[in-house]
Structure formats: C-alpha cells, structure tokens
Amino acid sequence: MKLQGPTFCLREWRLTDEAALIKYANNANVSRYLADQFPHPYTQTDAQNWLNFITGVSPVTNFAIDVNGECVGGIGVEFRNGERRKTAHIGYWLAEPFWGKQMMPAATRLMVNYIFDNFDIVRLETGVYHPNTASMRVLEKAGFVKEGIGKKAIFKNGEFYDEHVFALVR
Numbered sequence: 001m002k003l004q005g006p007t008f009c010l011r012e013w014r015l016t017d018e019a020a021l022i023k024y025a026n027n028a029n030v031s032r033y034l035a036d037q038f039p040h041p042y043t044q045t046d047a048q049n050w051l052n053f054i055t056g057v058s059p060v061t062n063f064a065i066d067v068n069g070e071c072v073g074g075i076g077v078e079f080r081n082g083e084r085r086k087t088a089h090i091g092y093w094l095a096e097p098f099w100g101k102q103m104m105p106a107a108t109r110l111m112v113n114y115i116f117d118n119f120d121i122v123r124l125e126t127g128v129y130h131p132n133t134a135s136m137r138v139l140e141k142a143g144f145v146k147e148g149i150g151k152k153a154i155f156k157n158g159e160f161y162d163e164h165v166f167a168l169v170r
C-alpha cells in the first residue's frame with residue numbers, strides 16, 4: 001500500500017525503519033504536543049514496540065512518511081467504536097528537519113481521501129494542544145474546521161493546555 005505525494009510517499013511501516021524512527025522521534029520538539037503514547041526520550045524499545053505492533057496490520061491505517069526511502073514521520077487514524085464507529089481520530093508527526101515544507105498538509109489530504117474512499121467513516125477529528133499553532137495550520141490547509149475548545153482538557157509537561165477540536169465531515 002503506497003500513497004504518492006509531491007515530495008514524499010505514504011507507505012506501510014517496516015521493521016527496517018527502526019534507526020530512522022529513533023533518530024527523528026527522539027526529539028522533544030516533536031513529542032511536546034503529542035499524546036503520552038509518543039514518549040520522550042524515544043528509545044530503541046519504543047521504536048521496536050511500535051514497529052512490532054504496526055507492521056503487517058491490515059487494513060493499513062498507519063503510514064510512514066517516506067522521503068527517498070527514509071522514514072521521516074508518521075500519519076495514521078484510530079477508529080472510534082460503539083456509537084462513534086463512523087468517526088476516526090487522525091494523528092501525525094514529522095521529523096524536525098522537514099518542517100515548513102507543506103508536507104503535512106499534503107500528507108493529511110492524502111490520508112483524508114484514503115480513509116473516506118476505503119472505509120465507512122464520515123467524520124475525521126483530532127485535538128490540538130493550544131500552543132501548537134503549526135498543527136492547527138496543517139488542519140486548516142487540509143480542510144478541517146475548528147469546532148470548539150476544551151478548556152484545560154490536557155495536562156502535559158507540567159502545565160494545562162486547552163484542546164482545540166478540529167474535524168472534517170464528509
């Protein structure tokens with residue numbers, strides 16, 4: 001499974017992504033506004049746990065972002081369940097040397113089309129911690145709409161963050 005972007009592709013994770021994953025994910029600037037499941041420091045064990053968990057999963061809902069054969073980030077969805085089963089949560093990260101090149105808006109658009117084309121999902125959503133204006137811009141450029149703000153919804157790095165809820169509804 002491969003989705004072609006302008007300067008990158010989205011492809012399945014491989015066990016051989018381990019070294020690049022550690023190199024790029026072990027960066028406090030990357031993990032600062034991500035969920036606790038993306039730890040800092042990001043160790044070899046964290047990388048191995050992720051790759052062992054995600055490789056071979058079908059259907060593919062998590063992609064590595066690949067530039068010239070190297071994994072430089074990730075983007076994926078988690079399906080909600082029960083009465084929220086038509087909703088999926090989207091998450092993403094990019095290695096710091098690649099920031100500011102419009103890669104993530106393009107990756108998000110690819111992912112949105114892939115999910116809406118292949119799954120019975122009508123709503124994609126995510127929550128952005130309030131200092132993360134770069135991620136809010138990504139979502140706006142990919143067509144998401146800010147629906148509201150959860151005041152002090154997040155406690156991380158020893159402080160409270162408001163959570164800005166973004167969604168794209170088919």
Ligand SMILES: CC(C)(COP(=O)(O)OP(=O)(O)OC[C@H]1O[C@@H](n2cnc3c(N)ncnc32)[C@H](O)[C@@H]1OP(=O)(O)O)[C@@H](O)C(=O)NCCC(=O)NCCS
Pocket residue numbers: 029030031033034092093094095098099100101102103104105126127128129132133134135137138141
């Ligand atoms: C948020 C993130 C995905 C942005 O991806 P990107 O491919 O750099 O996105 P863009 O190139 O469209 O830039 C988005 C915004 O980032 C800011 N930006 C641009 N270059 C930047 C740089 N070198 N450093 C920091 N921010 C930068 C700008 O505000 C830009 O908005 P603009 O295009 O309106 O000026 C990326 O910074 C990242 O992976 N951050 C860490 C993980 C994370 O926060 N994930 C999202 C959790 S909700």
